[in-house]
Amino acid sequence: MSAITSPIQPRAKKGFWGRREARIAYLFLSPALIYFFLFFALPILADLGMTFFAGVGPLGGGAFNGLDNYARLLTDRVFHQSLLTTFWFMLGAGGSCIVFGLALALLLNRKLRLRIAFRAIIFFPYMTSMVIIALVWSVIYDKQLGILNYLLSLVGIPPVGWLNDPDLALLAIIIVTVWWNTGYNMVLFLAGLQAIPGEFYDAAKVDGAGAIAVFRNITLPLLAPTTFFVLIMTIINMSETFIQPYVMTVGGPANATNLASYYIYNVAFTHLNLGYASAIAFAMFAIVFAITGVLFRWWQTELEY
Amino acid sequence: MANQWCSRSLSRRAFLRDLTAAAGVAAALPLVAACAQTPAQPAATQAPAAAKPSGNLNVLWNSAHKYTALDELVASFEKEFNAKVQFEYMQPPEIRTKFLATAAAGTPSDFVEEDFMTQEMAKMGYVEPLTKYLERDGKAIGYPDDFQATAVERQMLDGVHYGFQMFYTNLCLYYNKDMFQAAGIAKPPTTWQEFLDAAQKLTKRTGTTTDVWGYVEHYQQRFGWMWYFQNGAKWYDAKSKKVLTDSPEAIEALQFQQDMIWKQKVAAEPKVETGSNNPPDLFKAGKVAMITSGPWDIKPIKGANVSFKWGIATPAKGKVQATTSYGMGLLIPAKSKNKDLAWEFMKKLVSLEWQLKVTKEADMVMPRKSWASHADVQGNEWIKPFAEAAAYAADYNAGIRLTGKGEVYTTLWQETFDNIIFNKMTPKDALTKYTQQANELLSK
Numbered sequence: 001m002s003a004i005t006s007p008i009q010p011r012a013k014k015g016f017w018g019r020r021e022a023r024i025a026y027l028f029l030s031p032a033l034i035y036f037f038l039f040f041a042l043p044i045l046a047d048l049g050m051t052f053f054a055g056v057g058p059l060g061g062g063a064f065n066g067l068d069n070y071a072r073l074l075t076d077r078v079f080h081q082s083l084l085t086t087f088w089f090m091l092g093a094g095g096s097c098i099v100f101g102l103a104l105a106l107l108l109n110r111k112l113r114l115r116i117a118f119r120a121i122i123f124f125p126y127m128t129s130m131v132i133i134a135l136v137w138s139v140i141y142d143k144q145l146g147i148l149n150y151l152l153s154l155v156g157i158p159p160v161g162w163l164n165d166p167d168l169a170l171l172a173i174i175i176v177t178v179w180w181n182t183g184y185n186m187v188l189f190l191a192g193l194q195a196i197p198g199e200f201y202d203a204a205k206v207d208g209a210g211a212i213a214v215f216r217n218i219t220l221p222l223l224a225p226t227t228f229f230v231l232i233m234t235i236i237n238m239s240e241t242f243i244q245p246y247v248m249t250v251g252g253p254a255n256a257t258n259l260a261s262y263y264i265y266n267v268a269f270t271h272l273n274l275g276y277a278s279a280i281a282f283a284m285f286a287i288v289f290a291i292t293g294v295l296f297r298w299w300q301t302e303l304e305y
Numbered sequence: 306m307a308n309q310w311c312s313r314s315l316s317r318r319a320f321l322r323d324l325t326a327a328a329g330v331a332a333a334l335p336l337v338a339a340c341a342q343t344p345a346q347p348a349a350t351q352a353p354a355a356a357k358p359s360g361n362l363n364v365l366w367n368s369a370h371k372y373t374a375l376d377e378l379v380a381s382f383e384k385e386f387n388a389k390v391q392f393e394y395m396q397p398p399e400i401r402t403k404f405l406a407t408a409a410a411g412t413p414s415d416f417v418e419e420d421f422m423t424q425e426m427a428k429m430g431y432v433e434p435l436t437k438y439l440e441r442d443g444k445a446i447g448y449p450d451d452f453q454a455t456a457v458e459r460q461m462l463d464g465v466h467y468g469f470q471m472f473y474t475n476l477c478l479y480y481n482k483d484m485f486q487a488a489g490i491a492k493p494p495t496t497w498q499e500f501l502d503a504a505q506k507l508t509k510r511t512g513t514t515t516d517v518w519g520y521v522e523h524y525q526q527r528f529g530w531m532w533y534f535q536n537g538a539k540w541y542d543a544k545s546k547k548v549l550t551d552s553p554e555a556i557e558a559l560q561f562q563q564d565m566i567w568k569q570k571v572a573a574e575p576k577v578e579t580g581s582n583n584p585p586d587l588f589k590a591g592k593v594a595m596i597t598s599g600p601w602d603i604k605p606i607k608g609a610n611v612s613f614k615w616g617i618a619t620p621a622k623g624k625v626q627a628t629t630s631y632g633m634g635l636l637i638p639a640k641s642k643n644k645d646l647a648w649e650f651m652k653k654l655v656s657l658e659w660q661l662k663v664t665k666e667a668d669m670v671m672p673r674k675s676w677a678s679h680a681d682v683q684g685n686e687w688i689k690p691f692a693e694a695a696a697y698a699a700d701y702n703a704g705i706r707l708t709g710k711g712e713v714y715t716t717l718w719q720e721t722f723d724n725i726i727f728n729k730m731t732p733k734d735a736l737t738k739y740t741q742q743a744n745e746l747l748s749k
Contacts, residue, residue, distance in 0.1 A: 056405065060430070060431070078716065078717075142576060143573075143576065144573060144576070144583075144587055144592055145587070145590060153514070158513065161574060164574050164577050165727065166723070166727055166728055169577065248578075248579075249577050250524075250719075252524075252719060252720075252723050253726075253728075254723035255720055267712075269402045271711030272425060
């Protein structure tokens with residue numbers, strides 16, 4: 001009986017050569033680390049420092065105010081409203097993007113005629129600048145001159161103030177966001193679907209499983225890693241949405257679309273209060289970090305297949 | 306594999322620990338250094354440089370203000386001063402963002418076209434006082450005597466001049482002459498009652514659909530102040546440091562605006578938008594007969610080759626004759642690398658000669674009194690009303706923008722306007738709520 005040789009080599013003893021290799025590795029890594037430090041870590045640390053100052057911070061004569069900016073978060077009515085709006089936006093736009101993305105991926109993963117063309121058409125909005133999309137949709141939504149109200153008028157529906165009505169404005173920008181982002185999620189789900197081994201479906205077919213049972217017991221569980229990735233990315237993307245309120249609604253009417261990112265911008269550059277804006281940004285970071293952290297813990301055990 | 310990772314992890318951790326420590330120190334240094342500094346102060350007045358300045362001038366400029374007259378001025382300036390002028394074009398909100406960020410970082414442009422920010426930025430020490438330059442050249446360029454008083458005040462802080470108004474715009478009435486004639490209205494309205502009567506006559510409906518509106522208001526809150534001033538309302542009292550927006554005059558002014566939309570139904574709802582494009586768009590499309598806007602809409606409407614005759618008149622008079630003033634100004638950042646050259650450039654841009662050229666090219670309105678009385682302006686049917694209104698135009702947020710509480714005159718005020726116009730809240734309730742919240746914020 002021949003001896004079995006393990007492909008795993010025994011661990012090299014920690015010593016001079018080991019440390020030298022590590023140093024060389026860090027040397028090669030250093031450009032990326034320096035870049036990360038200068039353009040990510042340092043600004044984040046500086047911004048964290050800014051949260052303890054009033055106004056535009058120490059360089060603009062703003063006084064050190066300790067935790068005042070964080071304390072203000074507890075009483076700022078507009079911030080609370082903005083947080084709630086962001087939550088509804090994340091739920092409405094994010095949820096729809098995931099559901100529609102998955103539905104379209106399932107549909108276009110089948111052997112349909114022109115499926116490549118459909119995939120391209122659905123993905124196309126994502127390749128377009130959000131600023132352009134927001135401008136075009138603003139014209140579409142226009143109460144007096146927009147094509148949407150014109151089409152509605154053909155069936156006798158009076159003009160709707162899509163962006164003027166505080167009850168409709170958030171829905172209007174959710175629709176734009178879903179139209180823009182669904183194609184991206186669809187592509188991710190398609191990649192996930194195509195990575196599921198066909199044998200599972202063959203076995204299910206032999207067992208006589210129906211389409212719903214196959215979807216529930218094979219597709220959804222085996223798509224879990226992709227779904228998780230899409231979910232996390234969608235939460236992060238939606239929480240930092242800025243262009244739609246900036247271009248389409250200026251956060252209005254009556255703060256109905258004042259998403260957190262837009263509010264941070266306004267506080268920083270319109271109200272000239274960089275310290276408080278930084279505190280809001282860190283609060284938002286903490287909230288998104290906590291949500292994704294909880295999701296990570298919850299989903300952790302079910303990802304392998 | 307896990308063990309192999311661990312065998313590397315000690316040195317990696319040590320490296321990352323050192324790196325993090327270094328990052329912390331590096332990040333803290335500017336903050337500590339900044340804390341140790343006293344707040345930035347305007348540079349002390351020095352004797353002006355005797356030598357003719359030259360070199361490079363980096364200019365932060367409004368992308369809407371690319372004029373042939375500017376190109377000509379730059380070419381001649383570069384030749385005269387052996388200089389190179391480089392422009393970075395942006396929209397006004399981005400100019401504000403960029404200037405604030407670069408000034409805080411100590412690397413601003415050398416020269417900036419500003420929009421209502423000179424006083425705020427001067428307060429933070431980001432703007433060069435013009436004292437030494439004005440002492441030398443002020444009389445020769447007619448400053449401040451030849452400039453409209455409000456235009457001068459907008460560029461001053463605590464008695465010190467920090468900038469110049471380049472444009473000095475205001476709101477006047479644009480009206481569709483053909484629609485006026487068809488409705489039997491002989492002349493543009495001069496009072497609120499005439500305005501309302503005209504709007505009623507001009508509004509055309511087919512069944513429940515409105516084909517033509519008498520009037521449409523701008524969405525941006527800064528354009529609505531004309532009505533308040535005309536009704537004798539005041540926004541802010543600098544002495545008591547309180548807003549006065551729950552006054553009967555302010556309530557009446559907002560009630561007038563609200564009623565035109567929802568009660569008399571002679572004004573279209575304003576469109577929620579970042580800019581101020583909707584009123585001129587509706588006007589050009591023949592969907593609205595009257596708008597109030599600044600001279601910046603003359604050129605686009607002329608360019609649209611509309612099929613109707615139109616004109617401009619001074620705004621209707623309420624209890625007093627009033628309108629609101631706007632317009633971009635010029636400032637030299639405190640950390641500009643070429644202040645003397647920037648000053649020379651500023652002088653060229655506020656010269657009567659150049660301002661008349663821009664008026665001819667772009668129908669813009671300027672702050673000089675000699676410009677307003679100039680034959681070229683008096684003979685220009687589009688510009689003349691603006692030149693007349695310049696004499697009584699008022700800064701919409703004078704005083705309050707120096708409180709350092711931007712939310713009072715931006716977000717909170719816009720929310721109040723939205724609640725009245727879109728949520729149909731009564732002006733009395735909305736303004737009482739605003740006044741209470743604003744004064745609470747101002748007292749902190």
